[in-house]
Amino acid sequence: MAMMVDPPNGMGNQGKHYYTMWQTLFEIDTKYVPIKPIGRGAYGIVCSSINRATNEKVAIKKINNVFDNRVDALRTLRELKLLRHLRHENVIALKDIMMPVHRRSFKDVYLVYELMDTDLHQIIKSSQPLSNDHCQYFLFQLLRGLKYLHSAGILHRDLKPGNLLVNANCDLKICDFGLARTNNTKGQFMTEYVVTRWYRAPELLLCCDNYGTSIDVWSVGCIFAELLGRKPIFPGTECLNQLKLIVNVLGTMSEADIEFIDNPKARKYIKTLPYTPGIPLTSMYPQAHPLAIDLLQKMLVFDPSKRISVTEALEHPYMSPLYDPSANPPAQVPIDLDIDENLGVDMIREMMWQEMLHYHPEVVAGVNM
């Protein structure tokens, strides 16, 4: 449980109060009252809270010492810039960023999100049965949220069950945009960490220089398979092992299937893998609806240019009970996410401060420190 404590060194800051959870100190705006730690979040600790001004439950994520690691700081900044613009029922909403007291020296960042009950990783791991209707509805929401993102030119690049938050009523929202990129990123060679390994598309594993929205579709296929089978479909231990697992299921590739690989050594490697006929998805998921198998098959296509797109997936017969083409989200102007990868820490801090001002018009009206 969250425990209210005295401010450290006996000196509190105006408008803040102090709680410890899992021995982590939270310095938060007084309008939020913590309830208990939830624990989710790759780079920080998360607790559920009530916003006393609105009586609404929220999740507060504390990112500790955000500037200790410049790459992680850039990741946080990118997520803040991106989430400010995103408005969709299947994408997590960032409701507030708490203003720190010291503009030029703050170390921690507190993000306020809408509160969800759990994530898809926990659901898949649990013993409760999931019907075809569950799988169908989860997949539909994921594809709908992704359609919105892709229409704005955004690749998520780290889709996995732990990044899909769900409620008891089965609402689903995509979260964790720290690795997201716009499709039109200028000239930057995207070689940094991309996609947790088990959900990584073949074109990423094979060092292809140009990739697009299809990498997210591959990840969706892996998640869909995990919903059906209740365990990861390609749990690779290393990159090469990951490729072997994929080829083992899909079967040995034809020449046409590997033409997209622009690195000749990578193409040669794929050819050296021993022949395998593949494993039919119907035998891997005998209980699955035939249309689910058909859609999954179209998602888990090795060649990204032949993989089904998000829009095509929504139009697939498996989605027809849920998808209404006339309810398309409005077209988005692509969001500018260009951030100089070489920004220094002080500039990153200042840009974060500028992001926070969007949630605090009262500070803009006052005197800036």
Place this chain on the structure above:
Amino acid sequence: MRGKKPHKELKLSVPAQETPVDKFLTASGTFKDGELRLNQRGLQLISEETADEPQSTNLKVEDVQLSMDDLEMIQVIGKGSGGIVQLVRHKWVGTLYALKGIQMNIQEAVRKQIVQELKINQATQNAHIVLCHQSFYHNGVIYLVLEYMDRGSLADIIKQVKTILEPYLAVLCKQVLEGLLYLHHERHVIHRDIKPSNLLVNRKGEVKITDFGVSAVLASSMGQRDTFVGTYNYMAPERISGSSYDYKSDIWSLGLVILECAIGRFPYIPSEGEGWLSFYELLEAIVDQPPPSAPADQFSPEFCAFISSCIQKDPAERMSASELLNHPFIKKFEDKDLDLRILVESLEPPMNISE
């Protein structure tokens, strides 16, 4: 607006929190697992009979004097895998340490591994392994108080000198091999990440192995994220191609490191080229091509034979750490009373902040 509704109202039962936090964390801030207790005062192993009256059974006398409050931060000196490393000073004694902080992970499987590695760290005692003096748990972070190596890493050294002469390489090799002998034969541990930046040096010319145990566990648990750049450079062929591997894979890595120090470049970079090989080019070179070798016209026969003994592609043909310690290349310089002090003292100390 939301599209069509599902036929029935769907429901989920929300799983209970994976592990109630009080299973591994007490209200006063002690991380516990089995007989292990970790908090701001340090690490203790409690025997079952005295669980009601906790008392330390493993604390060394020296470490009783160490606590988090005794350490003051000087500066960040690096980022090991999975954590930040700070240079700290003992306020009363003045001793310098490297303090590595690793964010606690609440997933049970990872936590179990961390506990196991903390126990290994506690027991690790060898002149050629960076010593972990103490560990703490505070404010959601596990801290390791590590021996401070004031001349940085071998990577810092070869940036300055480009190449290292054979006599110094023999001294360097002997020390690393003694560390590996300890890890392989007494701790039964494969290091898995022998590379220049994980071989630390102090001004006395001692070389010590670091970055295994807890750090490695954390690195591998961070969402299984990895990148091709640099991850596979020193990886043995049997491991990189997905086969099973054992202690001999560390020997391959060491062989590449030593050859790199001798010739002034990573052995798989073509000498005429400037850039790095792509991953699949590296893979092909390591798995399909003959292993690199030391040029016979520039190096002694003993050195060439030593390198060859380390980087045999077939691990069965690779020598072990104990066999290599008796290799003619090592023996050749053993009675010359050489040490690395002269080499390291002639160099600039490493940059204060390494990226």
